[in-house]
Amino acid sequence: MKLLNSVGPNPRKVRMFLLEKGMELPQEDLDLLGGENRRPPYNERNPAGQLPALELDDGSIVCETVAICEYLEEMHPEPALIGTNARERAETRMWLRRVELNITEYGYAGYRFAEGLELFKDRMLCLPEAADGLKRKSRAGLEWLAPQLAEREWICGDRFTLADIVLYCALDFLHGVGQPMPETLSGLRAWFDRVQARPSAEASLSPGWEQIGMRL
Incomplete structure (x- = not known):
């Protein structure tokens, strides 16, 4: 592979x-x-x-x-980042859908249609007039998720999963391109800091990301 x-x-x-x-x-x-x-x-x-x-x-x-x-x-089933059984896999997939459909896809589109417009305008259909609304939708998803994260360590409770990775990488990127995490969402911030403390967080950044000016 x-x-x-x-x-x-x-x-x-x-x-x-x-x-x-x-x-x-x-x-x-x-x-x-x-x-x-x-x-x-x-x-x-x-x-x-x-x-x-x-x-x-x-x-x-x-x-x-x-x-x-x-x-x-x-x-390569171990260590499991989606699940070891049907219930765990279903739970992870449920949260992946919620994270992507309510938060990350709105945030990415908001970036592409605004700050990233010059890069994306000739690559895909862009709707600059929708950018602000898309960003608000992404924030609304975060506001819904944050109180739940305040009650558990990871998105799927005590299991660190692909759902955590998907949300973390999105927020780390979006934070630097005009969509900072709201300081009022303390549960979200604490969760983010826990993910960022994992060795894989910094190790997964692209070489030269600092020169690009975005955490990619």
Whole structure:
């Protein structure tokens, strides 16, 4: 297997997942900022043009961050970051849906349509007029989640999971591009600090992220 890698919060999620698993994969870096993922030969293999992607030994490609992590967990079940049984896996997937559909996707779109517009306007349909509303939707999701995090260590209780990785990498990125975490959400802040204290958090950052000016 080989990880098709780049800068960005989504590639970072997979790198952090691998670090938590204690797995090492060969990596091929693509120039996302230069749009290498949006032109041949890459988009001939992955028409959606996203990064990261996982190239399997037979040459086939698995895309979508959560799908990549699901595949890796099935191949290497321990330590479990999705679950060891049906109930745990269902709980993790439930929270992944809640995190992505209520928080992270709104936040990413808010960035792409505002601060990131110059980078994304020729790569996808952008709606600048929607940016402020999307950011408010993301914040509303955080306001809903924060009190629940105040009552437990991780999103799934006492289990550190892929849901924590997905939310952490998104918030760490968004914080630096105009969507800081509200200081009033103390439960969220405490959870974030716990994730950031894990060795995988800093180790998953792209080399040169400081020069780019974003935690990717």
